[in-house]
Amino acid sequence: GIRRKMNDSDTDANTKAIDSLLNYETVKYFSAEAREAQRYDRSVARYEESSVHAYTSLAVLNTGQAVIFTLGLTATMLMCAIGVRNGTNTVGDFVLVNAMMIQLYQPLNFMGMVYREIKQAIIDIEKMFNVIHREAEIKDAPGARPLVVSAGTVRFEDVRFAYEPKRPILKGISFEVPAGKTVAIVGPSGAGKSTISRLLFRLYDVSGGKILIDGQDIRQVTQASLRASIGMVPQDTVLFNDTIRYNIRYGRWDADDAEVEEAASLAQIDHFIRMAPMGYETQVGERGLKLSGGEKQRVAIARTVLKAPPILVLDEATSALDTHTEHEIQGALDRVAKNRTSLVIAHRLSTIVGADEIIVLDQGRIAERGTHASLLAQDGLYASMWNRQREAEAAREKLARMADSSEAPNREPPPVEDALAAQAAAE
Ligand SMILES: Nc1ncnc2c1ncn2[C@@H]1O[C@H](COP(=O)(O)OP(=O)(O)OP(=O)(O)O)[C@@H](O)[C@H]1O
Ligand SMILES: [Mg+2]
Structure with a gap:
């Protein structure tokens, strides 16, 4: 119990330290360095306390054992000495008993130590056993076969x-x-938009209904083959703390440098890479924090371009980009998506007007569906979302025009509040 507590507080302290180091920006935004230090300090103090406790109890145990043995040895020696005085034992007996007792004590002590060590080692690796014995939630069905993508039809x-x-x-x-x-x-x-993409990837199993790719239930095929057939640009891109080249090549390990560079140029990130002094060998930092949001997103797109899967899932793939860059990448994405089955999740509706079908999801149900034109004609949720985004764009244009005509400011008071209110409403 004591040893277990010691291990738990050690894990706790480590987790807290890693957590606050990974989130160091947030810690600084809220000037919480002192608070984090205290939190860590408390965990370490707990570890200190329980490890002192563990070693104290060990020392008590050792001392207890030694005391008991010494008492026993003294008693037998005394009894033997009395026997020698009474003439029932010889001095030889005395030496014999002494030697035997000491020889007995050593292995006993040794066994006790080995037992304790083993016990502690088991407690130490208990967490690992827990992890090993844990059943994976998502498992390949017995006899699962690889997914065969012929056309690439996805059905929910x-x-x-x-x-x-x-x-x-x-x-x-x-x-x-x-x-x-x-x-x-x-x-x-x-x-529940991102949830749909996670289900398609089988990061979770559906609780009802089924998902089919070319008529094969994704629960009946191997996970490896399923995931190899789908390319995903996730909502938040997290990169590995390595070079840009490494991160792009992550899409397909056997790609050569030329292919990596071609993918980068398709994703419009090659310009940035050329500007960087280290080029493709630029380190991106933990989770990619040395890149801007848009640069990270383009690395994620380049990766997926390199993977060139038959099915493509884009979850807000261009949300961090300015409209101009978005427009250019959209072209590249359209080229990648050509002849590929694509599922596109987007907030900015202007990026998906060309989709073959638009599904409006609201509270876990499909509220509306159809093409852009037919949804506008329905004048429902989609139409109102579209109109609000148009208003925001109009407001931005208005602000831009006002900035241009600022040479003649006195003609009429500019309706800044209107424009800002419209923009705020749309955000
Ligand atoms: N791992 C999780 N455990 C529990 N609830 C979750 C988990 N992931 C997401 N959710 C919940 O499921 C709901 C749908 O999440 P989802 O990520 O699919 O939303 P979304 O439509 O993609 O939203 P957004 O446009 O903000 O990205 C959310 O209310 C969220 O809180
Ligand atoms: Mg989402």
Whole structure:
């Protein structure tokens, strides 16, 4: 118990240290260095306390053992000495008993120590055993075969899903992405859009319904083959603390340098790479923190371009880019998506107007579906989202025009509040 507590507080202290180091920017934003230091200090103090406790109890145990043995030895020696005085024992007996007792003590002491060591080692690796014995939630079905992608049709059939049983996230979603077509998913934050992409990747299993790729239930194929067939540009890109080249090549290990560079140029990141003194060997820092949000996103796009999978999932792939760069990448993405089945998740509706079908997700259900034109004609949720984004764009244009005509400011008071309010409403 004591040893276990000591290990737990050690783990706790390590976790806290790593957590606050990884999030050092947040720590600084909130001037929380002292608080983090205290938090770590408390954990270390707990570790200190329990390790002192562990070693004290060990010392007590050792002393106890020694005391008991010494008492026993003294008693037998005394008894033997009495026997010698009474003439029932000889001096030889005395020496014999003494030698035997000491020889007995050594292995006994040794065994006790070995027992303690083994016990402690088991406690120390208990966490590891827990991890090893834990069953993976997502397992390949017995006899699972590799996924065969012929056309690349993706089908969701009445898919239901909840992260926690009490709170359903998807409540019966059915749609199909025909081979080579593009389907866009839009909807308010928290509607379950990214969840759909995670389910397609089988990071979680659906709790109802099924997901099919070319007629094969994704639960019946091997995970490796499934994931090899899908390329994903996730909502938040996290990079490895290595070079840009390493991070792009992550998409496909056997790609040569020329292929890596071609992918980079398709994702419009080659310009940035040329500007960097170290070029492709530029270190990106932990989680890629030395790159801007847009640069990270383009590395993620380059990776996926390099992977060149038959099915493509883009989750807000261009959200961190300015409209100009977005426009250029959109061209590249369109080229990549050509003849590939694509599922595109986007907030900025202007990027998905060309999709073959647009699905409006709201609170885990499909609220509306259709092409851009037909959804606008329905004048529902999509139309209102679209109009608000148009308003925001109009406001931006208005502000830009006002900046241009600032030479004649007295003609009429500029309606800045209107424009700002419209923009705020749309954000
Ligand atoms: N691992 C998780 N455990 C529990 N709940 C989760 C988990 N991941 C997401 N959720 C919840 O599921 C809901 C849907 O999340 P999801 O990421 O799919 O939203 P989204 O539609 O992609 O939103 P956004 O547009 O903000 O990215 C959210 O309310 C979220 O809190
Ligand atoms: Mg999301």
